[in-house]
Amino acid sequence: MGTLFLVVQGSKVHRVGERLVVKKDNETVFESPIHHVTNVICYGNVQFATQTISLLLTKRVDVAFMSMDGQLQGKLLSFVPNTSGLKRVQLMSAEDAETGLNIAKILVFHKLSAMISLLKKRRNHSLKVDEHIIEKLHRNLISCKEACQLNQLRGIEGISTKIYFSAWDQLLPSGMKFERRTRIPAHNEVNALLNYFYTLLTNEVISIIEANSLSASIGHLHSYKLNRASLALDIIEPFRVAVVDKWLLQLIREKKSLHRILA
Numbered sequence: 001m002g003t004l005f006l007v008v009q010g011s012k013v014h015r016v017g018e019r020l021v022v023k024k025d026n027e028t029v030f031e032s033p034i035h036h037v038t039n040v041i042c043y044g045n046v047q048f049a050t051q052t053i054s055l056l057l058t059k060r061v062d063v064a065f066m067s068m069d070g071q072l073q074g075k076l077l078s079f080v081p082n083t084s085g086l087k088r089v090q091l092m093s094a095e096d097a098e099t100g101l102n103i104a105k106i107l108v109f110h111k112l113s114a115m116i117s118l119l120k121k122r123r124n125h126s127l128k129v130d131e132h133i134i135e136k137l138h139r140n141l142i143s144c145k146e147a148c149q150l151n152q153l154r155g156i157e158g159i160s161t162k163i164y165f166s167a168w169d170q171l172l173p174s175g176m177k178f179e180r181r182t183r184i185p186a187h188n189e190v191n192a193l194l195n196y197f198y199t200l201l202t203n204e205v206i207s208i209i210e211a212n213s214l215s216a217s218i219g220h221l222h223s224y225k226l227n228r229a230s231l232a233l234d235i236i237e238p239f240r241v242a243v244v245d246k247w248l249l250q251l252i253r254e255k256k257s258l259h260r261i262l263a
Contacts, residue, residue, distance in 0.1 A: 003208075004032065006042035013040075015051040034059050041207050044068045064207040075210055086213050090231075094218045101150055103234075104221040108157045110238035112141045115164040118241055122171050122249075133167045136160075154221065157237075164241075171249055190252075197244045198236070205232040 004020070006013065011024040020037065022030040034055060040063040048056075048063070056063060056076065063076035093099045116137050123129040140160045147153040161181070168178040168190070178190050186192040206229050209216045219230030221237065 002038050004037045004040045006040065006046045007044070009045045012047040012049065013052045014049050015055045018055075020052065020055075034061065037061055039207070040064070041066060041204070062210070064210070066203060066207070075207075077210075087215055087218075090214055090218055094220060094224075097150075100220040101147070101153065104150060104153055105144060105147065107221050107234055107237045108144050108153055108160075109141065111157065111241060112137055112144060112160050114238055114241035115160065116141070118246055118249075119164070119167055119171075129167055129170050133163055136163050150221070150223075157221070172252060176252070190248075193248060194244065197248060198240060201236050201239060201244060202229065202232050205229075205235050209235075 006022065008022065008024055008029055011022050011029060014021045014023060016031075018034050020032050020034055021028055039061055040056070042063065043066045053076065057078045060078040062078060065073045065075065067073055093103075116134060119129050119134050119137070123131075123134075137160055140156050140163070144153065144156050147156060165178070165181040168181075172178055172190065176190070177188065179188070181194075182188075182191050183195060186195050206216045209229075209231055214231065216229040216232045217224060219232075219234040222228065222230035222233045224230055
């Protein structure tokens, strides 16, 4: 199983021997042997019995507590005495310019590759995607591999993202406008949906990072900044397109209306 996601509101997690049993209104909604669970992520109002917490800590199963909108609120962590070694290795790699650049190149390369792949597939589905946009992304993909500095690579990634989103008006149903990518504030519903789902993805990755005793704040492509999960932002870059963008575009095409998605 790996990660156990708890989303049933008002439920409580009990311990029965070496098993986790999730109940609501005295009815069992889920159960699993503890050895099948590596970490737990719960959303909203989910409670844990004291005996359950003891079992989770003993078995070194970490628990992340998330708000209903996907914000990480806190974690229950078991004591693992050797985690400082992992964080030390992570910090050393972040301080090594060559290592940081090579890792960042991989992330940007796969992000741009995902952009090109998505646009080509949409073009093959009879959508009018400007060929010049794909050609520009191909050139930037080559430049990415040749980048000698992180700032140069970040510039390539930023320009490529702008180029990629310039094609979104061609990918959306007729009458639905994208115009440009905006974050805070989002100037239309499509941007708001992108912001929301990117946030959910980021917070899921933060939980996985912390559950594996690494620091979410130490990244490579994204430099360190107070209260920023730089490593999580690094990791999600290739998955923004491959997971969120691809799924959201498909959902919009099926629903044909943003109101039906948000309902």
